[in-house]
Amino acid sequence: MSELLQEQSIAKRVTLIGAIWDCLLGIAKIIAGYFSQSQALIADGIHSLSDLVTDVFVYFASSNARQGPDENHPYGHLRFETVTTVFLGIVLIVVAFGIGYESISSHTQAEFTWYGLAALLATIIIKEVIFHYTKSAGEKIQSKLLIANAWHSRSDALSSVAVLIGLIGVYFGYAWADMVASIVVALLIGKMAVEMIWENLAELVDTAPDPKLIAQIKDTANSLKNVMAPHDVRARSMAGKIYLDMHIHVPSYASVSEGHYLGDLVAYTIQKAHPQVADVMVHIDTDDKVQTDSFQNTDNKKPPHLxxxxxxxxxxxxxxxxxxxxxxxxxxxxxxxxxxxxxxxxxxxxxxxxxxxxxxxxxxxxxxxxxxxxxxxxxxxxxxxxxxxxxx
CATH class of the missing domain: 3.30.70.1350 (Cation efflux protein, cytoplasmic domain)
Structure with a gap:
């Protein structure tokens, strides 16, 4: 429980820092755009301020997702984080369409100003720092939501890059540079958003984790003495955490307490070797082949020993x-x-x-x-x- 609270604290702190910078940068770009008569810069400032909405979602989702299990949520609340990540992906798609549509339909021409350039450079640098800071924190606590929000921060930086390229193009007499850069950035953001949504929708329908990881986990269990042939391994992912069910063979004449000991030993060893595994449920089978085979009963026949x-x-x-x-x-x-x-x-x-x-x-x-x-x-x-x- 204390680990979940620590992860919750990290997620809330990182999100709050990002929200403060989104607010400051958004206001700065809107002011710079107003005085330079740059509609693109004003739009980019509004884009930064819109990030505050997703920051609020991430903040509250992080608070709920990192709570421990309760009566209504026996597996915990990590799926809140998965659902919110899908929402963030949808927001990024909307942002991508907005950037692309605005670049094609806009008939205004941005004006180059040095304070506009300074606001854009500050946005690009600060948002890139926030991206790496948030992404690092997300990887540390294995939070897909924080990682998704990090990429959302980078989308803001990329949109500012598009505006910057457009302004530089205008400075050198290439009026079309702003439109081309905006479309390229919109496509990149859209691709990233689709991948994010697809990955988290797969998690929501309990798609199995990477088969290579499952094979490594089985090898870890199989390396223990008196634990034979781990099988019937089932795993689900929740916001980067893995919940595992597996069967192991133990000697037929092992006592109940010895079987319990071996089950706990397997769970402890797996979680120590694979920190992303949050929970392991171990079912004990004897080393009798026929009895084990009888468990694999898809036609609901009664196993012989019953x-x-x-x-x-x-x-x-x-x-x-x-x-x-x-x-x-x-x-x-x-x-x-x-x-x-x-x-x-x-x-x-x-x-x-x-x-x-x-x-x-x-x-x-x-x-x-x-x-x-x-x-x-x-x-x-x-x-x-x-x-x-x-x-x-």
């Missing part, structure tokens, strides 16, 4: 079948191993409860004989334990 009875039913049956042995059997702690070819049962015998004069071999044989009437039990084992040692 035809075996549940633990509560087996405990009730054992209590009846082994009623003559309850004095020295700890039936409650019986271990059940559900395998594709049947059920293996491990019974716990208590050495300190064995009646005097009774041999363990004879007691085990009696237990095995009573268990023969059970309708399940591929293999039955009795493990004799004492308070001083785990197993005998």
């Amino acid at each position: 035809n075996l009875p549940a633990r509560h039913q087996i405990m009730a049956d054992l209590g009846f079948l082994l009623r003559q042995h309850t004095d020295y059997l700890d039936i409650e702690h019986t271990k059940l191993h559900y395998l594709s070819d049947g059920l293996d049962i491990e019974l716990i015998g208590l050495l300190d409860k064995v009646p005097e004069g009774r041999q363990l071999h004879h007691l085990s044989q009696a237990i095995y004989l009573d268990m023969k009437s059970a309708p399940y039990g591929n293999k039955v084992t009795v493990l004799w334990q004492s308070p001083e040692m785990d197993k005998v």
Whole structure:
């Protein structure tokens, strides 16, 4: 949670700094355009001021997107950032069309003035600095929204470049230079916006991340001992973060706690090696091939091992079948191993409860004989334990 709050703070600070400069530069260009009678410069100033609208969207989207999960949003709020990035892409397309249309339809001719030139140069330099500052922050916190807003800042710089080229062209007597430069810039902004929208729409429909990254993640999990053949890997992206579901094989006789340990180990190792992975959900499969294959069931057939009875039913049956042995059997702690070819049962015998004069071999044989009437039990084992040692 603290990491999300830190990312939220960075996003809000960067956006606020960009908004202040958008306001100052927009006012400066409008004033310079007014005194130089340059409609292109005034339009560019209005363009800078219009960036304030998107800055407001980015500011509030960053605040919402970096909040943690809640009851209505169990996966968090990062999709707010994705939707806002699509909106920014649409705004950039509108900006591109506006620049292109204005350059073709305008019948006014910009006038070259030194204070107009100074305003444009200041805009280009400052907006380029803001672009790199915002883009660097976006990459640091893996925020596509900040990166998109950085490119929006660069679009303002590019439009100022177009106006600057036009003014220089006018200075040297080439009146058409302003129109050509504006059209080229409009095409560049439009291309960038379409790519931005396409990438984030793909994220909204849960398109899988880069297959090379998924292969690297599988290799990371597969490098751990007692974790075999990671499979059924599913991943989705949310504002540059990856949420991962995967299955792993563990030894068939691993305990529940060992399986949980291995699952946590896989999740920790993946997130440490791949910081863009925000969450890993690990499903534990045994190393039994048939059982694993049965999980891949698109026709909703019941997996074979689910035809075996549940633990509560087996405990009730054992209590009846082994009623003559309850004095020295700890039936409650019986271990059940559900395998594709049947059920293996491990019974716990208590050495300190064995009646005097009774041999363990004879007691085990009696237990095995009573268990023969059970309708399940591929293999039955009795493990004799004492308070001083785990197993005998």
